[in-house]
Amino acid sequence: MKYIIRIGGVTNGGKTPLTNKLVQTLPSSSVLTVFMPTKCHRLL
Secondary structure, X not given: OOOEEEEEEOOOOOHHHHHHHHHHHOOOOEEEXXXXXXXXXXXX
16 A cells, blocks of 8 residues: 655654655655744644
């Protein structure tokens, strides 16, 4: 099964390690990592 996963967060929030682990665990899936400024309070 293929998943599309979107990860958002602030700088040094752990997005890259999480993305790397997800890519290893779910190789047929796509992961999009998005930077979100610290003043952004709205979930996209």
